[in-house]
Amino acid sequence: MSAKEIKNLEDIFEAKIARDEKIEPKDWMPEKYRKTHIRQISQHAHSEIVGMLPEGNWITRAPSLRRKVALLAKVQDEAGHGLYLYSACETLGISREELYEQLHSGKAKYSSIFNYPTLTWADIGAIGWLVDGAAIINQVPLCNTSFGPYARAMVRVCKEESFHQRQGYEIMMTLCNGTQEQKDMAQDALNRWWWPSLMMFGPTDDESTHTEQSMKWKLKRKTNDELRQQFIDQTVPQADILGLKVPDEDLKYNNETGHYDFGEIDWSEFWQVVKGHGKCNKERIKARKEAWHNGEWVREAAMAYADKQDKRTTKQTG
Amino acid sequence: MNNQNLTHYLYGLADNALILGQRLSELCGHGPTLETDIALTNIALDLLGQTRSYYQYIANLSHENLSEDDVAFLRKEHEYRNVLLVEQPNADFAYVITRQYFFDVFHFLMLEKLQNSKDLNLKAIAQKSIKEVSYHKRFSGDWLKRLGDGTELSQEKVQNAVNDLWVFTNELFETSKADQTVLKELQIESPETFKSDYYKIISSTLEEAKLNVPEVTYFQEGGKQGIHSEHMGYILADMQYMQRTYPDMKW
Numbered sequence: 001m002s003a004k005e006i007k008n009l010e011d012i013f014e015a016k017i018a019r020d021e022k023i024e025p026k027d028w029m030p031e032k033y034r035k036t037h038i039r040q041i042s043q044h045a046h047s048e049i050v051g052m053l054p055e056g057n058w059i060t061r062a063p064s065l066r067r068k069v070a071l072l073a074k075v076q077d078e079a080g081h082g083l084y085l086y087s088a089c090e091t092l093g094i095s096r097e098e099l100y101e102q103l104h105s106g107k108a109k110y111s112s113i114f115n116y117p118t119l120t121w122a123d124i125g126a127i128g129w130l131v132d133g134a135a136i137i138n139q140v141p142l143c144n145t146s147f148g149p150y151a152r153a154m155v156r157v158c159k160e161e162s163f164h165q166r167q168g169y170e171i172m173m174t175l176c177n178g179t180q181e182q183k184d185m186a187q188d189a190l191n192r193w194w195w196p197s198l199m200m201f202g203p204t205d206d207e208s209t210h211t212e213q214s215m216k217w218k219l220k221r222k223t224n225d226e227l228r229q230q231f232i233d234q235t236v237p238q239a240d241i242l243g244l245k246v247p248d249e250d251l252k253y254n255n256e257t258g259h260y261d262f263g264e265i266d267w268s269e270f271w272q273v274v275k276g277h278g279k280c281n282k283e284r285i286k287a288r289k290e291a292w293h294n295g296e297w298v299r300e301a302a303m304a305y306a307d308k309q310d311k312r313t314t315k316q317t318g
Numbered sequence: 319m320n321n322q323n324l325t326h327y328l329y330g331l332a333d334n335a336l337i338l339g340q341r342l343s344e345l346c347g348h349g350p351t352l353e354t355d356i357a358l359t360n361i362a363l364d365l366l367g368q369t370r371s372y373y374q375y376i377a378n379l380s381h382e383n384l385s386e387d388d389v390a391f392l393r394k395e396h397e398y399r400n401v402l403l404v405e406q407p408n409a410d411f412a413y414v415i416t417r418q419y420f421f422d423v424f425h426f427l428m429l430e431k432l433q434n435s436k437d438l439n440l441k442a443i444a445q446k447s448i449k450e451v452s453y454h455k456r457f458s459g460d461w462l463k464r465l466g467d468g469t470e471l472s473q474e475k476v477q478n479a480v481n482d483l484w485v486f487t488n489e490l491f492e493t494s495k496a497d498q499t500v501l502k503e504l505q506i507e508s509p510e511t512f513k514s515d516y517y518k519i520i521s522s523t524l525e526e527a528k529l530n531v532p533e534v535t536y537f538q539e540g541g542k543q544g545i546h547s548e549h550m551g552y553i554l555a556d557m558q559y560m561q562r563t564y565p566d567m568k569w
Contacts (some may be wrong), residue, residue, distance in 0.1 A: 013361075049347075049352070052346065053347050056346050056348075059343045060340060060557060061556050061557070062560070062568035063561060063567075064387045065373070065386055065387055065565075068366060069366050072343050072346060072359060072362060072363055076360070079352055079355050080356060082352055083356070112358045121560055121569070137525050142354060174569060177568075178568055179567055287348065290348070291350070295349065295351060295477065296470070297469070298351075298465070299351060299356075300463050300468070300469050301468025301469050301471075301472030303468075305467050305468045
């Protein structure tokens with residue numbers, strides 16, 4: 001293809017995005033667009049799958065049957081999100097095996113929040129409330145992103161996430177209306193999950209490398225700092241209703257800006273976890289690898305059986 | 319109807335669903351593929367849903383203002399009436415599937431009978447559950463065939479699972495004196511009446527899956543009488559952890 005032809009295709013592509021039309025898998029797209037989308041969608045899919053582990057840690061110990069069923073269903077929803085997102089990613093010309101390989105080798109990232117341990121039942125409430133709450137703020141704009149399969153997957157993901165968030169908040173509410181021991185458990189969970197939740201929006205805008213291009217492709221509509229502020233403004237009053245204290249001495253409502261001012265985020269902790277030195281990085285990847293390796297003979301058996309069935313059918317009809 | 323006998327009988331039904339649901343929920347997030355992970359979790363959810371229906375019924379029968387959670391979490395090990403089969407560990411996917419299929423076929427046949435029970439609560443639970451269980455049976459049966467007629471390795475693994483778990487099948491049909499009284503009063507056919515059908519169905523699936531029907535001279539039992547395997551204590555330690563550590567709280 002000549003440079004002129006490519007330029008022409010690029011112009012058509014850019015114009016489509018500018019008109020808010022969707023890019024579909026069979027449409028022409030610049031290689032960089034494809035790669036960026038594989039990176040972002042797979043990172044999102046991996047986060048869903050790795051994210052099953054910290055919450056899965058409490059399924060067998062959930063304190064009531066109702067909570068057990070709700071948690072099981074929630075973790076299953078995350079598997080479902082992983083499934084649509086991997087499928088969306090596969091339309092860009094990469095296989096699920098390759099995607100898993102990237103996760104297992106450490107080449108692909110997933111959300112660092114899942115490298116923190118779930119130590120008490122209140123962590124299940126805090127994850128729903130804070131982590132899913134932050135995820136929704138990150139994800140709602142993606143329902144209008146330019147790549148069709150991703151945008152459509154996100155519509156469903158966001159609906160379910162918002163249900164999960166309410167469920168998490170309801171767990172916190174129950175604890176905060178309970179005994180002193182339960183309130184302490186809730187406060188302890190908030191203390192541990194607050195700062196990592198703020199870090200979920202990524203580095204500050206001047207440190208973020210992908211923002212500008214992502215804005216253009218509608219992979220992003222607001223900056224990391226704007227989203228983080230939105231989360232804080234929305235969440236602090238919820239903590240007040242629970243009667244819990246947000247663990248930030250500098251947190252204060254600013255009448256002039258109409259936003260909460262907040263303290264300095266410990267970015268050294270953020271980078272430490274991103275680089276693999278969080279409490280659970282090793283365990284999470286180990287669990288994923290084990291599931292994949294232990295399942296290898298099962299997947300091979302299913303393929304072998306399907307081949308045999310095909311041959312049998314061909315024999316009968318042929 | 320004597321409530322004590324009925325409660326005893328209901329525990330026999332409900333505890334199987336609870337313990338198998340608990341076992342399957344250990345696997346959530348660790349399945350061989352995302353699709354099987356989701357499917358096994360679905361089965362766990364169905365079983366736990368059925369458990370809740372039975373326990374709510376038991377709680378209503380009691381005069382002590384019990385809740386479904388008291389019934390689920392606050393009994394001692396010997397008070398659980400589940401069969402040994404459902405406590406067996408998730409040793410590998412072959413064990414999970416075989417345990418499931420051995421249970422599902424029984425569960426389906428039992429619910430068929432329960433649907434005609436004179437007890438309207440039981441009838442309603444059975445009518446709802448049988449739709450779910452017919453799916454469970456199809457899932458586990460299909461996988462049994464895939465593993466049996468898949469690769470040499472999968473055949474070896476699943477044959478081992480069949481051999482090891484076969485000894486637990488007979489207990490599914492065991493009924494206590496109290497069970498028998500309930501079955502008679504509610505006009506539910508005893509499991510004995512479909513035992514030969516059960517083994518016929520299982521044997522025919524095993525044959526189709528290119529697996530051998532094990533020949534054993536003895537069967538293991540005890541769960542239904544409250545004498546469990548060593549696994550059971552650990553299952554309960556996990557399951558009851560919160561209720562035991564933080565008694566009398568709302569969650």
